[in-house]
Each structure stands twice: as C-alpha cells, then as structure tokens.
Amino acid sequence: MLKKERQAFILHQVNLHNKVLSSSLCTEINVSEDTIRRDLQELADEGKVIKVHGGALSHSFNQVYFSTNGVYSQNQKQIIAKKAIALISNGMFVLTSGGTTIMELARSLPPQLKATFISGSIPAILEYMHHPNIEVILIGDKISKTSKITVGSEAIAKIKQVKADICFLGTNAIDAEHGITDNDWEVVQLKKAMIESSKMVVCLSIAEKINSVQPIKVCGLDEIDLLITELAPDDPVLKPYADAGVKVV
Amino acid sequence: MLKKERQAFILHQVNLHNKVLSSSLCTEINVSEDTIRRDLQELADEGKVIKVHGGALSHSFNQVYFSTNGVYSQNQKQIIAKKAIALISNGMFVLTSGGTTIMELARSLPPQLKATFISGSIPAILEYMHHPNIEVILIGDKISKTSKITVGSEAIAKIKQVKADICFLGTNAIDAEHGITDNDWEVVQLKKAMIESSKMVVCLSIAEKINSVQPIKVCGLDEIDLLITELAPDDPVLKPYADAGVKVV
DNA sequence: GGAATTCCTGCAAAAAAACGCAGAAGTTCG
C-alpha cells in the first residue's frame, strides 16, 4: 500500500468516525505503529486531522462538542446571503443544502417572508424553525454526524418527490472545467437529487473556493443557473463561469 | 476512549446540566475518579468549567440556577432518565417522542452505549447527534414549530415502517381511567404510530402529571408495558396503574 | 465533633511517542 493511499484511507476513517486509534489503524493497514504515527503527524501538520495521544480526531469532532461559533469568513458569507435572499419571493418552495454559507442565508431571512423551506440539514432547519412565517419541511433519514445532514436513499427519494422553485447549494469547490465538486459521497448524492428537483439551481460560493476541485463531482456548470459570490459580477475571476453560460451575481 | 474525547464529553455534560459530579462521571465513563479529577482540573485551567468540591460547574451556572422550580423538576426528570436508560442495551433500536423528559434522557445517555435512536423531535435529535456511538435516524416531514417535532402523514408512514425494540413516550397526562392523553392532535397521531411500531412501550411521567387528563386520547393503559416516574415503585399513587397491569418502576 | 467523602501527592505500571539507526526501494545524474 502506497503512502498516499494509506493517508487517504486514514483521512477517510477519521471523517467517517470522527476519531481513529493508532493501534487499530496499524492492524487494519498492517504497517508498524511508527508509520501510522508519522502519517498522522503529516496529516496533522497539513491541518487535516487533530493528533492526540493514542490516535487522532476530526475537526468536526470539536465542532460537535465545543460550540465555538467562530464562523469562518462571515462577512463574505453575509454578502452572499443578501444576494441570495433577493431571489426568494413569497410563496416559493425553497430547497437548501447545508453548510455555513446556507446558515448565514437562514439567519438573514427577512421576518415577513412567507415561504416553504425544505432541507435535511439540522443546523439549517433550526434556523428556519425560529422564523415566524416560514413553513419547514424536514427531509428524514440517517444522520451523518460529520455533515449534520440526513443522508441515504430515503432522503434522496424524498427530495426527488419535491418540485422546488429554487435550490441553494452551499459549495465546497467549483471550477470552470470540472463544475461543482465535493468530498463526501453521500452529500454529493443529495445535492444531485436537489438539482434534479429544482426549477432553478443557485450555487453559493465564497471566492476562496472558486477554481478549486474536490474528488467527487456534483454537477457540471451547465446545470447551474446562477452563481453567487461576494465579488462584483464583473470580477475577472468569474469570467470563465459567465462564459460557460452561468449567470453570475 | 481518548482523553480529548473524554474531556469533550465532560464539557458537554457540564454545559447541558450546568453541573457534574465527579462520582457520577467516573461510573458513566468507567474510569477512576482520579482521572476525572485531573480532567476537571485541566478543563478548569483552560477556563472551560469551574471546579468545585465534588465536581464542576458551568460558567452560566450563576445566571440560571436559582429558579428552584425548574431545577426541582429537572432533578425528578434526571431520576426518570436514569431508570429509563437502564432499559436500553447495546444494539437496540429506540424510538422516542419529544418533550423535556426525553431531553433529559438524551443528555444522560452513557457515552459507551451503542444503539440506534429514531425520532422526529429536533431537540432530541440534536442531543443524539452529539453522542459518539449512537446512530441517529431522523423522521422527516413538516415541522410543527410549537412542538419542534415533525408531524404529518409522511412521518407517520415512516414510523410505521420501523420495528423498534423499545419506545419512550414523554407524557403530558396519564390517568388510570383514560390512559395517556394529550392536547395536540398531530402529536397524538405520531405517538399512536410509535406505540404500534414498538415491541415495548415505556411511558415517562413526572408525578405531577399522574392522574391528569387532556382532551385527546393517545392510548389506554393496556398498551403500555412500563411506567417510569421519579417515585418509588411502591408509592400509593402508582397503585392503580400497577393494578391495571402496567409494570411500574 | 466525628464520620464520610473528596482531594492531593507521590509512585508505579502500562501505553504511546519520539529518536536514532539501518536496510530497502526508488531517483537522479554522470
């Protein structure tokens, strides 16, 4: 087994279970504990895991337990949220994914807005629930603790029954060539279903994530109707996307 | 269990209950009292908890604590939760309703318990999600903002597909003559479905709600297997229920 | 004031990590 391969496997395990034990890893992969330790050290140096005595933890582990609400690049996300909200009008059926950008959207919804929001993201649902005039439909299924979203075939089947007016996707990576990509297989399946079930697909992405690629493909640019970033629509970074036929806001 | 994991669990407990006892923590996590003490010391050094003789307190302790009534009934609910948890073993499928008593149950689940919890209650789901070893299945549908639970035909249909080992019902009113009653039509429909889908039905009720009646009937006493209250099982108040064939704990 | 509980200190055993080293495998470059 190659080193990269091994580290990818470790990272996958960490993201799956929120923790790994060096001892169990070395029997699973059949290498010495030193090798595992060195791998964990490297992954920790790259900021991909948190190394602790006896193994390693995922970052989301900390999020789950310590509710340190330091939202990452919140200002940009608020700009994006404002632009996105302008697209929602009374009576609409809105489908949303999860992610911090979506959370910012949820928090910024004007109180007089009357619409129906559909999502499987627990944090997003919590926000929608607090809103006085919004109907909330929750997509049920098994909960992925890492992404705090319901995943699985039931959830996908349910989404496919919906025909939403608009769909907001929080984006992990977008690229002119590869379209939207992500790193969690189950989340990708959900996003695909959401795209299929919506008349209009809106992609929310902070500039930082533009022109980046993740392993799993969600959809091509041709399936996106609108791309929202915190940048001005005529920013040169966005030109390739406008050229590909995506409306940029 | 890793050290960080353990400390995260402790911190979570402190934030939930506003206090922890070293003695109860060490039986829950199954480590020596010294380890707990050292963990509390470290967390206190980091300013995350306030260490006191016998355990630790959360920072918000001062603000919330002196609402004697709330705390009083919380203690009762903790007793109920403890009794209820004794019924859950590894590998079980557990169906739960919502309500504050269920929340107390959710908060008190021992970290090493491995089980699958199914619920449509958003606050309960949030708690289950924080637990390291519990699989969470969310029942989806429209959300009732008042009861913070998913309601509707989809939710009921989904529950009926399940065959759970045990079902915990938070109770609004229970009476020897009328059985379990409630005041929200939609919640009642859900509870009925839950009772149908479970091999064993356990009813959690604080003494205050015993011998009270609400407008809508959930089920008769004959459909309940077990009644848990904070009282001793031989308390005279509970005699009518024992006589009706309900096992009282 | 006395019993019970809880806390602290030092210690020891076990586990894990760090370190240095030495083959093995692959790379570079003449």
Add this chain to the structure above:
DNA sequence: CGAACTTCTGCGTTTTTTTGCAGGAATTCC
C-alpha cells in the same frame, strides 16, 4: 549501467504521557 542520494519503513531504546492506586490531608455534612 551504476554510484550517490533521497525517501520510506521497521526495529530497538529512551522518554513522555496517561492512568490507577495508596495513604494522609482537607472538606463537607449531620
């Protein structure tokens, strides 16, 4: 082709961390 070089991996040893335990001190509760 082959020698020098780098990278990767496993092994033995040393060091650190973690944890539980014992005894005595401190605290709490009745």
